[in-house]
Amino acid sequence: MKGPTKSIKGHLILTVVLSQLVLAAGLVFTGVFYLQRRLQAALDADLQARAMSVAALVRYAEDGSHNLVFExxxxxxxxDLSHPDFYEIRKDTTVLARSPNxxxxxxxxxxxxxAYRSLMSSGLPYRALHLNEVPILDREEAPPSSSDTLIVVYAEPTLALRKQVLAAGVYIALASLILLGATVLLALWGIRRGLLPLQLLAAEAAQISSQNWELRAPPNAMRVEELKPLTDAMGTMLDRLRQSFLQQREFLGNAAHELKxxxxxxxxxxxxxxxxxRTAAEYEAGLGQALEDMERLEKLLHWMLRLARAEQWAQGALQRDLEEIEISNTCEEAIAGxxxxxxxxxxxxxxxxESSLVCKADPEDLELVWVNLLENAIRYSPAGGTVKVSISRHNGRGTVVVEDHGPGIPDKDLPHIFERFRRADPSRTRESGGFGLGLAIAKALVEAYGGTITPESTLGQGTRMMVMLPSERK
Amino acid sequence: MRVLIVEDELRMAENIARSLREGASYAVDIATDGEEGLYMAQSEPYDAVLLDLMLPRLDGLKLLKQLRHSKQHTPVLVLTAREEKESVVALLNAGADDYLTKPFDLGELLARTKALIRRGKGQASPVLTIGNLEINTSNRAVRRAGKNIPLTAMEYRVLEYLAHRPGAIVSKAELLEHLYDYNWEKFSNVIEVYISGLRRKLNDDSERQLIHTLRGQGYMLQ
Structure with missing residues (x-):
């Protein structure tokens, strides 16, 4: 899969930065909102005080006319001289005083x-307070039974407040950004430190070769909880790889030796x-011999390739469409041959x-299994002996047993009989034409069909090869 | 000279035997399993044994050890398919004199066999000289006083054997054992025929005999 490589570090940093940004925005917003509210409350209180103080300048005229005058x-x-407050004082609809602006x-x-109100006047933001029924404070000159009240409107510019709020917002935002930078640096350092075991593990894994199969996980990588599944998986994977590699190498070594x-x-x-x-007749005889030698070489190669194919198939590398076949038919064919x-x-x-057994398989493959088992049994049977093939069912699986009454296989050799190029007697090969591949091929083929092959042997009594295949009764 | 080949691949053994007979005029016997090989090597006086390692019944290394254990000093050339140092060291330590890995060159096998036999008889040079007689074992050319002497294969066999043991008395029985392979009918009077033929061909004008007959004991080349 091609494409840009993804970086865990970049991903983590991005997450940190984004969450920090959200945090900073929230901080700026709530800070500004809170400050704005507090400042406005203070301003409103101030407005009221100022309105009351201008209202206090209204008094009755000293001439007893009960007219109201404004001092x-x-x-x-x-x-703020450039942006002065403005006000108006009325009694009902009569304007007693009004600021020039x-x-x-x-x-x-x-x-x-x-009532408070925000408004714009000559391009500037103002906050105004409108007060009904402000009592006249002048009691000395007041006519008896006077219940006059005033209407006072007072407005103050809010430019300073806005500036303050803005400055606070900028201050909070800047502080947040600086903190954000520091956090990113810290996160970078922490992530690098946290990922260090991964790098050590990678460096160690890079040391793995066909000469060195051991993964020495660095101790601080072993302690990381998240890396443990990885190191464990790598360990088991390496074990399997090594085993398969050694098997292949052994096979190659054996094959080269056998070919020699x-x-x-x-x-x-x-x-x-x-x-x-030499004479022409001698040359002819010699070439005939060379051809025979060649044919033997060819036969060995054929069996080696057959084994390789069976094993490859057993590992599921090849897929074939298979038909259901009758197992006893393949046995009959093998026996006939x-x-x-x-x-x-x-x-x-x-x-x-004993019963009819059906299995999904290539008849040639099964025939080859029986031929190899039978050849072996015949080879080790004493003259006049009997080799028996019996087909039956056991626990829902088809069982084919090839039985001989030969000398039997010693217990210590039993686990090795399926090894490639293995012969019970390292040398009795030639006359029998075997290369020590027959049983290995039989095993690989049986396993390719999901079956098992189990040898049982008693010294002096004979050997039973039990092949179990997944099958159905017809 | 008589050589034993212990090799279970009959085709291989026959090819080697043919090469030794044609290329060195040796008498050659073949054993196709270890037990037969050991028996033959112990019962017949071979001048060299060519031994395969993978043998039925008794493997080559065991055969070699038993052979050396029974005080047999016959030079042994081992034919092996293994090239690993350990197995070569084990072979030489078990008493092998030389080894060749399969697949080998028949010419090299021939040369090594000749060298082993030479050494076994206490000779170093492939050219044997007795007086003015010169026998080149590598191309089987025989000269006396610089003159080429053509010999039959059997005459050469007799002369070569005697020349490898100059000054020693070699009995007729010994000659028979070393010049003929197992399947040959052995008649001692045949030896006399070859000896007289050799005498006639080797005689130069000097009238000095090279092959001496010691009545009742055998022959001596001097």
């Missing part, structure tokens, strides 16, 4: 005794033919089929 000279100076069209909801003999014979035949000038050999050794071949 303009006592108005406190604005805090009072905007023209300003209306308020007059129903509530007290026929090659040596062929070479010696040709060399002795060339040793001196070996009648000649059996007769020459004066051995009786018997087939006993």
């Amino acid at each position: 303009k000279s006592l108005v406190p100076p604005p805090l 009072w905007p023209a069209d300003l209306t308020f909801d007059n129903t509530k005794p007290r 003999t026929p090659v040596a014979i062929l070479k010696s035949t040709l060399q002795s033919l060339l040793q001196k000038p 070996l009648r000649g050999l059996a007769r020459s050794r004066n051995i009786n071949l018997e087939l006993k089929a």
Whole structure:
């Protein structure tokens, strides 16, 4: 699979950065919101105080006319000279006082005794307070039974408040960003440290070769909980690989060794033919011999390839569409093919089929299994003996037993009889034409069909080869 | 010279035998299993044994050890398919004199066999010289005083055997045992025929006899 490589480190860093960003945004938002609320509350209180203080400047005229006058000279100076506050004091609809910068069209909801409002005036944000029924504080000149009240509107610019909130927001955001940077650095360091065992493990794994199969997991990688399944899996994988590699190498070594003999014979035949000038008849005989030698070599190669194919198939590398076949038919074929050999050794071949057995298989493969088992049995049977093949069912599996009454196989050799190039007697090969591959091929084929092959032997009594195949009764 | 080949591959054994007969005029016997090989090597006086390792009944290494255990000093050349150092060392330590790995070259086998026999008889050079007689064992050329002397295969066999043991008395029986293989009918008077033929061919003008007859004991080349 091609494509950009993914980095665990990058992924983790991205996660950290994103979560930090969310955190910073939340912090800025709540900070600004809270500050804005607090500042506005303070401003509102200030507005009320200022409104009341301008309202306090209204008093009755001293002439007893009960007219209301406004002491303009006592108005406190604005805090911000360039953006002064503005105000208006009315009695009912009569305007008693109005600041010079009072905007023209300003209306308020007059129903509530007290109303705050944010507004824009000459391009600036203002906050205004509208107060109904403000009592007149001047009691000295007040007419008796006076219940006059004033309407006061006072507005203050909120520019300073906005600036403060903005500054606080920027400050929080900057602080968050700096913290974010520090967190990323810290996370980088932590992740690198955390992933270090993985790198050590990788470096160790890189040391694995056909000479060195041992995975020495670094101790700090062994302690990492998440890496344990990985190191364990690598260990078992390496074990399996090594086993299979060693098997292959042994097979190759054996094969090369086995090939040497026929090659040596062929070479010696040709060399002795060339040793001196010979007659045409001698050359002809020599070439005939060389051809025979060649055929033996070819036969060995054929069996080696057959074994390799059976084993490859047993490992599921090949898939074939298979038909259901009758097992006893393949046994009959195999026995028919070996009648000649059996007769020459004066051995009786018997087939006993208890029940019909059907199995999904290639008939040639099964026939080859029986031929190999039977050949072996015939080879080790004493003259006049009987080799019996019996077909039956056991525990839902088809069982084929090939039985001889030969000398039997010693217990110590029993586990090795299926090894390739193995012969019970390391040398009795040649006359019998076997290469020590027959049983290995039989085993590989049986296992390819999901079956098992079990040898049982009693010294002096004979050997039973039990083949179990998954099968159904017809 | 008489050589024993212990090899279960009959075809291989026959090829080697043919090469030894044609290329060195040796008498050759073949044993196709270990027990037969050991019996023959112990009962017949061979000048060299060529021994395969993978043998039926008795494997080559055991055969070699038993042979050496029974004080047999016959040179042994081992033919092996194994090239590993350990197995070669084990072979030489068991008493083998030389080894060849299969598949080998028949020419090399022939040369090594000749060298082993030579050494076994206490000779170093492939050219044997007795007085003015010169026998080149590598190409089987015989010269006396620089003159080429053509010999029959059997005459050469007799001369070569005597020349390997100059000054020693070699009985007729010994000659018969070393010049003929197992299957040959052995008649002692045949030896006399070859000896007289050799004398006639080797005689130069000097009238000095090289082959001496010691009545009732045997022959001597001097």
